[in-house]
Amino acid sequence: MSRGQVFYLQMGCLGLAVLLAPLFMSNPYYLNVLNVVALNVIAVTGLNLLIGFAGAVSLGHAAFIGLGAYLSGMLSSIWGWPPLAAALAAAVLAALVALVIGLPTLRLEGNYLVMATLGFNLIVGIIMLQADQYTGGPSGLSGIEPVRLLGMTFSDDQSFYWLAWAVALLGLALARNLAASRVGRGLRALHDSPLAAAAVGVPTANYKVRVFVLSAVYASISGSLYAHYFGIITPRTFDIFRSVELVTMCLVGGMGSLWGGFIGAAFLTPLPQALHVFDQYKDVFYGGLLMVLLIREPEGLVGAWRRLRPRFGPKATGRPA
Amino acid sequence: MTGGEQLAQYLMSGLTTGSIYALVALGFCLIHKATHIVNFAQGDFLSLGGLMMYSLLHWAGLPAPLAFVLAVAAVALVGAALERLAIRPAKSRDAMVLIFITVAASMFMRGIFKEVWGKQALAMPPLSPDVALKFLGATFTPQNLWVLGITLAAIALLSFFFRATLTGKAMRAVAANPRAAALMGIDTDRMVLYSFALAGALGGLAGVIITPITTLNYQVGVMMGLKGFASAVLGGYGSFTGAIAGGLALGLLESLATGVVSSAYKDLIAFVILLAVLFVRPGGLLGRAQQVRV
Amino acid sequence: MDDILAVENLSLSFGGLQALDGVSFSAPRGLVTAIIGPNGAGKTSAINCMSGVYRPQGGRVMLDGRQASGAPQHVLARRGLTRTFQNLQVFANLSVLENVMVGLHAVTKSGFLGAMFRLPGHRAEERAIRERALEMLDFIGLAELSGQPAGQLSYGDRKRVELARALVGRPKLVLLDEPVAGLNPAETEEMGSILLKVRGTGVSLLLVEHDMALVMRVSDKVVVLHFGRKIAEGTPHEIQNHPEVIATYLGGREEPINGVAEAAHA
Numbered sequence: 001m002s003r004g005q006v007f008y009l010q011m012g013c014l015g016l017a018v019l020l021a022p023l024f025m026s027n028p029y030y031l032n033v034l035n036v037v038a039l040n041v042i043a044v045t046g047l048n049l050l051i052g053f054a055g056a057v058s059l060g061h062a063a064f065i066g067l068g069a070y071l072s073g074m075l076s077s078i079w080g081w082p083p084l085a086a087a088l089a090a091a092v093l094a095a096l097v098a099l100v101i102g103l104p105t106l107r108l109e110g111n112y113l114v115m116a117t118l119g120f121n122l123i124v125g126i127i128m129l130q131a132d133q134y135t136g137g138p139s140g141l142s143g144i145e146p147v148r149l150l151g152m153t154f155s156d157d158q159s160f161y162w163l164a165w166a167v168a169l170l171g172l173a174l175a176r177n178l179a180a181s182r183v184g185r186g187l188r189a190l191h192d193s194p195l196a197a198a199a200v201g202v203p204t205a206n207y208k209v210r211v212f213v214l215s216a217v218y219a220s221i222s223g224s225l226y227a228h229y230f231g232i233i234t235p236r237t238f239d240i241f242r243s244v245e246l247v248t249m250c251l252v253g254g255m256g257s258l259w260g261g262f263i264g265a266a267f268l269t270p271l272p273q274a275l276h277v278f279d280q281y282k283d284v285f286y287g288g289l290l291m292v293l294l295i296r297e298p299e300g301l302v303g304a305w306r307r308l309r310p311r312f313g314p315k316a317t318g319r320p321a
Numbered sequence: 322m323t324g325g326e327q328l329a330q331y332l333m334s335g336l337t338t339g340s341i342y343a344l345v346a347l348g349f350c351l352i353h354k355a356t357h358i359v360n361f362a363q364g365d366f367l368s369l370g371g372l373m374m375y376s377l378l379h380w381a382g383l384p385a386p387l388a389f390v391l392a393v394a395a396v397a398l399v400g401a402a403l404e405r406l407a408i409r410p411a412k413s414r415d416a417m418v419l420i421f422i423t424v425a426a427s428m429f430m431r432g433i434f435k436e437v438w439g440k441q442a443l444a445m446p447p448l449s450p451d452v453a454l455k456f457l458g459a460t461f462t463p464q465n466l467w468v469l470g471i472t473l474a475a476i477a478l479l480s481f482f483f484r485a486t487l488t489g490k491a492m493r494a495v496a497a498n499p500r501a502a503a504l505m506g507i508d509t510d511r512m513v514l515y516s517f518a519l520a521g522a523l524g525g526l527a528g529v530i531i532t533p534i535t536t537l538n539y540q541v542g543v544m545m546g547l548k549g550f551a552s553a554v555l556g557g558y559g560s561f562t563g564a565i566a567g568g569l570a571l572g573l574l575e576s577l578a579t580g581v582v583s584s585a586y587k588d589l590i591a592f593v594i595l596l597a598v599l600f601v602r603p604g605g606l607l608g609r610a611q612q613v614r615v
Numbered sequence: 616m617d618d619i620l621a622v623e624n625l626s627l628s629f630g631g632l633q634a635l636d637g638v639s640f641s642a643p644r645g646l647v648t649a650i651i652g653p654n655g656a657g658k659t660s661a662i663n664c665m666s667g668v669y670r671p672q673g674g675r676v677m678l679d680g681r682q683a684s685g686a687p688q689h690v691l692a693r694r695g696l697t698r699t700f701q702n703l704q705v706f707a708n709l710s711v712l713e714n715v716m717v718g719l720h721a722v723t724k725s726g727f728l729g730a731m732f733r734l735p736g737h738r739a740e741e742r743a744i745r746e747r748a749l750e751m752l753d754f755i756g757l758a759e760l761s762g763q764p765a766g767q768l769s770y771g772d773r774k775r776v777e778l779a780r781a782l783v784g785r786p787k788l789v790l791l792d793e794p795v796a797g798l799n800p801a802e803t804e805e806m807g808s809i810l811l812k813v814r815g816t817g818v819s820l821l822l823v824e825h826d827m828a829l830v831m832r833v834s835d836k837v838v839v840l841h842f843g844r845k846i847a848e849g850t851p852h853e854i855q856n857h858p859e860v861i862a863t864y865l866g867g868r869e870e871p872i873n874g875v876a877e878a879a880h881a
Contacts, residue, residue: 057417059424104599111359111558112599114420115550118361119592122547130585174731181730181737182716182723182744189706189717196704199666200780201692201721210727240543244428247421284436287429291407294422298413 052256364546400521
């Protein structure tokens with residue numbers, strides 16, 4: 001079986017699981033959790049493209065999610081735009097902002113993007129709090145319209161479940177198509193040896209910027225869906241902590257592995273719900289988990305799996321030691 | 322207030338915050354030289370400096386000079402612990418992984434600070450009683466002078482340490498060429514440890530002297546850390562002189578710009594400057610772009 | 616003579632070190648040109664200037680009649696210049712086949728959106744890329760290793776992957792930085808045969824090499840550098856009998872180079 005076939009088989013299994021899961025959900029609250037998982041999968045998939053391909057990490061993805069959420073929310077609730085058009089406009093703006101941040105920083109070593117995105121996240125937080133005539137300040141923006149499409153309204157947990165997971169699966173498939181293409185190979189090559197990649201014609205800086213922009217668009221879409229689903233958004237949802245949480249999800253699963261990101265999001269999203277004490281100690285928990293993971297197992301769960309079960313999986317031979 | 326007096330006022334506050342940015346930038350610089358990574362916990366060193374000082378004064382009731390020394394030493398110890406417990410044992414030597422270990426450490430530390438000291442702002446007393454001083458029309462407090470004086474003293478000490486002591490010279494050798502330094506019998510691991518401890522001390526020092534002016538809470542260092550980084554970039558990342566110049570320049574720019582922009586958006590300025598510098602002169606205002614050898 | 620590459624008065628220095636000092640030479644189209652010289656002669660610096668890694672401080676490089684110095688690497692790749700590296704730069708996490716497929720980047724064009732949505736043009740191009748890469752693996756003798764991650768190959772096989780990657784896009788000129796360094800005699804022999812086979816396909820080659828036996832076997836023209844200056848240029852036969860070259864190699868001022876004594880007296 002080729003790797004492409006393996007991927008689509010995995011996608012098929014996941015699709016089936018998504019279709020069947022609601023049958024086993026007695027409590028609508030669980031659907032709500034699954035919906036948040038889907039939204040995180042979308043953002044993490046985008047971030048994973050950046051980490052795995054460009055070898056760069058963003059600490060500002062929560063801000064791109066926030067940008068998507070606030071812009072979409074403001075356009076639809078203040079100016080009466082249809083939610084989908086608002087989400088689209090937000091994605092375009094997120095792309096432009098990512099371009100402005102990425103162009104100067106991605107030519108340089110990874111450090112600069114990390115700091116620039118961290119700064120960006122702080123700034124977006126400040127604007128959300130200060131520009132209260134538009135954003136509602138600390139108490140947030142409420143009364144955001146749900147997404148309407150083909151006569152359906154995606155407002156309750158059940159209907160939004162279909163929408164969120166459809167987008168999440170589509171996002172995964174598109175990311176995988178990119179990975180398996182000329183562009184994706186160029187990007188992976190660039191991660192291994194920027195010098196040799198340039199020597200065969202990969203415009204390295206340009207590709208890194210594009211991947212960053214793409215990952216910002218994924219984040220923005222995730223944020224827009226979030227806003228139209230919950231109907232209310234507050235600045236706290238999009239702070240630095242959220243950005244670190246997203247990176248943790250990528251790294252727990254395995255840097256640059258699309259399924260790794262999925263596993264990370266699926267595993268870490270329900271944790272706060274499962275552990276009530278968790279909310280108070282979440283920085284200690286995430287910080288500690290991420291630290292231990294990076295020290296002991298920098299390739300994440302997928303990497304550990306490949307190492308422990310060398311005869312399994314499509315990438316059976318794994319990476320060199 | 323006349324225009325001149327206002328200017329003097331801006332200069333005074335710009336120099337004060339600029340000194341702090343310079344101290345933080347120097348911390349970034351030290352760790353960069355030793356390991357070529359960015360230490361994201363640098364800002365948390367600053368928070369911890371202030372928090373320790375607060376506790377030693379209010380909980381332990383120590384006299385200010387003793388509390389001052391112990392607070393700085395405690396943060397230096399935390400810096401060393403970060404290197405020993407998190408950076409050195411890491412399996413991967415990939416810079417990105419190491420950088421994210423410091424990101425994680427930063428979040429972990431902040432979580433602990435929040436548990437120990439709470440989320441509320443704490444009232445940090447100045448080093449000497451507040452009286453209004455006047456100079457060239459600018460009004461300021463003795464704490465401003467403490468900040469300027471202590472920063473100056475720290476820079477002088479640091480410069481002496483690197484120029485005149487054997488350990489300082491060894492640290493410079495490791496920064497210039499770790500392999501050659503190791504061949505010369507220098508314990509490079511130890512020098513890296515010292516760099517983290519020294520970076521911790523600088524961060525702690527900044528926290529102790531600035532929090533009476535700003536405010537003190539568990540995450541006061543986050544924004545300061547970012548601005549310290551912006552300063553380091555502004556001065557040409559990795560250069561000590563650049564870090565000091567960059568810090569003062571950013572502090573002054575920010576202070577002057579507050580006269581023009583609303584203070585609510587003051588923090589935007591550092592970020593805009595950071596991006597602008599990266600766009601135009603990625604080597605920093607004092608630095609120059611290097612050609613990589615293959 | 617028709618030259619694929621002309622280097623004119625090239626100068627490059629690192630701090631106080633003058634790596635190249637007014638070097639001029641040319642590489643004829645369709646032939647093999649070798650640059651030789653003792654360690655530190657400036658050979659790799661010359662390759663790095665030609666391929667766009669370094670920007671020379673003086674002089675210029677002309678590729679197929681147009682200025683090349685100053686252009687970034689990926690632009691030069693599109694203009695038909697590729698290279699291999701002295702310290703191997705295979706894409707360790709990509710398979711052998713994927714490594715060679717990346718080699719076609721400069722001569723293909725589908726973009727992000729085409730790839731994500733698998734547009735028809737993109738799919739046709741992907742098929743063509745795969746077929747061409749497989750052909751190349753056959754040519755270079757790596758077909759049976761195509762699915763292996765390149766990072767796990769033997770040193771000699773990794774060298775061949777690099778060569779295949781540089782050749783697959785049918786470039787006009789390939790720069791080879793020490794193609795047989797670190798290879799055993801059998802592998803060196805085989806690499807020599809591959810290079811001659813490549814020459815037969817009309818691709819121009821320019822190599823930097825220490826192995827004199829190989830240089831004498833495959834080259835049509837040899838350029839000798841010494842301390843950043845050109846001291847001789849000519850056919851292998853002329854170079855073997857060039858007094859200054861013999862003095863440089865045998866005069867004891869530099870370490871003798873592998874095979875040079877035999878080559879010089881052959």
